[in-house]
Amino acid sequence: MNTNDIVLEVDRLRVQARNDRGAGPVLVDDVSFTLRQGEVIGLIGESGAGKTTIGLACLGYTRNGCAIEGGRIVFRGQDILTLSPAGRRALRGPGVAYIAQSAAASFNPAMTLFEQVCEIPVRHGLMTADAAREVAIGLFRELDLPDPETFGRRYPHQVSGGQLQRAMAAMAMAAKPDILVFDEPTTALDVTTQVEVLAAFRKLIKEHRTAAIYITHDLAVVAQIADDIMVLRHGKMVEHGTAEQILQAPRAEYTRRLVAERVQGHAFVERVAEEVPLLSIRGVTASYATLLRVIDGVSLEVRRGDTVAVVGESGSGKSTLARVITGLLPRESGEVLFKGEMLPPALARRSREQKRRVQMIYQMPDVALNPHQTLLDIIGRPVGFYFGRSRAEIRERVLELLRMMDLPESFIDRTPGELSGGQKQRVGIARALAAEPDLIICDEVTSALDQLVGEEILRLLKRLQEELGIAYLFITHDLGVVKRIANKVAVMLRGKMVAGGETAEVFAPPFHPYTELLLSSVPEMRSDWLDEVLARRAGL
């Protein structure tokens, strides 16, 4: 490759937040990379790594309250930071185009897709409205959108999430930009949709030889599409190399941990089965108000020491199942037995003891803990409420639980606002344990956390299970988690259970077709995974 191919050069970029008192924290510090025509660079990192800030800076744009404080961003030989506002505006769209995480929020609800897709070429005076329309139809066809001729007449709320995400790629491509910035474009999608959208994006980039910056937190996703990968943490570059090198031979310790966590499996938990199952669900149905049936004839069994995973995509009814077990949503028919004893459908009819034995941990630790209470109140309340202990005993017990969670004892008088996401989740676990339950329902407990933090939470849960013999009902959309920690699994699709049993059996041939689709859609951390999946699906 020769240097004339270089379309973008980011040189020692530094972005800083500003607040009332002047300069705030540094969001991006000393980041440099170059991008050649047709090349894709993946920016990877956890939340707060500065990925999006870098992506937006490449369009000469910063969000309110931030400013580019240093460095150069050279686009085709021109430092865009020295451009006038009009010059930067001319660059956005025809030069560098942006594809956001949430298409549903990024499309204007009051305009048709045609109007929005054609906007860049028409407003920048590059094409007539009719020519732009032809280009849009062509792009819709390339992206496998249905009825490309008329697709653009629809409004954003009239098409599905996956289609809208592809329509956004069409919008970005409309004026044939030199660079596309993808910002977590598949994160909000279900895994099965993610595969299709990812394949469409890759085809688009390849065919138009467009350079791209692909931002994501998911190494396996970026491995499918990027030539180079840059790992970022706290706004600084950790490592930069080819995709192969990052995946196969990571140099930095942090990258090694990111790569390792995914591959390393946990052994399945072997448990001695007792006579009476802890929780036994038989043919349960439930629905909200008069709407469709949300869960329909679900049966499930959990024994002491089990980790049973309930997997499914959004709308599969997996969270509703948790609400039915806890009694928040009374079931319409079927049985829920706890240690052989029938649980009344409604929460209000259950005894305090029945409530104590099943506890919950939530997805969002921010809203699961009352921000106005101290950890002593939060964790201590179940101790006092269920066991009627004295104040001194409660304090002693809370300290013990904090130690168990590897949290400092000094946290006892703090409020959740002073804690990090992972620490809050530990407090949520401590609160559940304070009730000394037999079963804990974990509702997507790692999906709101960064990868490494989530791994630590899983490790903690596993350790607690070994020490205390608690059973978990794990509700999740993440098959990676399921494979590693669950000994039993139930696969849900549109309110029905399509497969269930020992994890090893359900996830081995012969598969239920939906289980196979789900399994094959989970990105794997090797660069040829997407090709294989597509080839296999084309052959079917």
Place this chain on the structure above:
Amino acid sequence: MRLYGHRVTWPAALGFLIIAINLFAALGAPLIAPFDQAEVVCDAWDEPSASHLLGCDNLGRDLLSRLLFGARMSIGLSLLITTLSFSIGIVTGFTAAIAKGWVDAALSRAVDLMLAMPSLIFAFVVLSVLGTDVAVLVVTLACLDSTRVFRLSRALAMNIVALEYVEVARLRGEGLWWIITREVLPAARAPLIAEFGLRFSFAFLFVAALSFLGLGIQPPDADWGSMVRDYRDMINLGISAPFWPAGAIAVLTIGVNFVVDWLLAIQSRGHGENA
């Protein structure tokens, strides 16, 4: 200057100062007023002088003294109305949000209906038959105003009840009282305090408007609204007497609004920091 860890802006500081001065005047009227409110001490429309700082009114009463006693009446009454309206509104609003079902539906429809009419008009209808008695005035206005408090507290409680930490408390088996006082109220306190200021200024302007129209507080008690009414004809003669009570009404309302604006601003900023 900081208050509970928040920087006090200058309009907010001014607002606090205005409120403090008014409260002082209202509470201390009998002690600081030079004359009684109904005492005739000079000739009608005497010019301001050393003994009558603001001059005299149409019946030869000391204007400053009437202004101070008027503060007592106008502010006291509005506080009473707002407190009563808040008690009714919060209790019904929280109950509707937590009980849901038909309780919520019935209360909400009733409030919708009350809000479908301008409250001044509804107050007129009631006052036309019940007459302008202070107790009637307070109860009527409190009931009308409580519909707005109901709306807000119901909406607040609905949002808070949907949060998972409240769900945790319900799953644990906590009772309604615990959930309201320990889980819902602490989170609703800040917006409710700001709303109290806002509702107070509405009630205050409302009472003053009614008095100005001759349907509020009746003579000989001094209150700012009826003072404006009593002195209004003097404008054509170039006497500025009506501007003292009218200005007092405006200044206190501005003060309260400055403080409310500040409270709302720190609340929205508080959310930003947590996110």
Place this chain on the structure above:
Amino acid sequence: MLRMIGLRLALGVMTLFGASVLIFAGTEILPGDLASALLQNNATPENLATMREQLGLDRPAVVRYAAWFGGALQGDLGRSLASERPVAGELAPRLRNTLFLAVYAAAIAVPLAIALGLMAAVWQGSVFDRGVNMVTLMTISIPEYLVGYLLMKYISVELGWLPTLANVTDDTALGERFYLTLLPMLTLVLVVIAHMMRMTRASVLAIMASPYIEMAFLKGIPKWIVVVRHAFPNALAPVISVVALNLAYLIVGVVVVEAVFVYPGLGQLMVDAVSKHDVPVVQACGLLFSSAFILLNMLADIAAILANPRLRHPR
């Protein structure tokens, strides 16, 4: 969408009906009855009986309500207790005057408030925005009569440009009317504009903070096109609601402003009737004010439904 509009119309009719019940019930809640309240010290048993019969109080409340509301629907609002003339006849010229003033004020205030609100939102944080914020925060706190008297003192008394009182009669010419009601109109505009402007600004700002607006900027579209093409169509529905909500202040404001300028409108009539316990007139005025208010809100909601693309183009 037609179904939603139909539902909203039905709801409007029901609300109007509910409001009429409330207005009627409001005059029924007194401990004794209307007759004793009216007669006060002259309440001999014979007087009371005559009065009750005269007022029709010997009939049950439901029957009286039906008769009253049925009559009102046909334009018969009963007879005034004070003047003993038909209420409808007394009301008509007053209603015309009030409508004239309200529409006059709204025609100036609404476009002005929306324009100022848009400007403040577009230049958020600028000197203009901060200045407007401060000024409007103060004007919403100032009672209508203070504004009115201040205008009267400076414009009429000291400068002598306009008359202090708005003495219109039935045969005042239209041009003359505009001139005479200029001061009351200005007062109303000043009172209404602040709220309307602040809320317009807030709803446009909420739209400007949404991701699709950021997306439009990232597409390199000039700011004025973003505002006009992307933000405004979405801001339309909330702004319509804001306008309708604030026309309520106009209704209340009219009552006070009429009193300030001694303008022969519906508000003055109602205030007089309240102090004279002239219940039929109060009820009739209450019904008219409420109907206007309910109608405005209904129109605003229907306009908001029409402005919502999700409802206009269903899946």
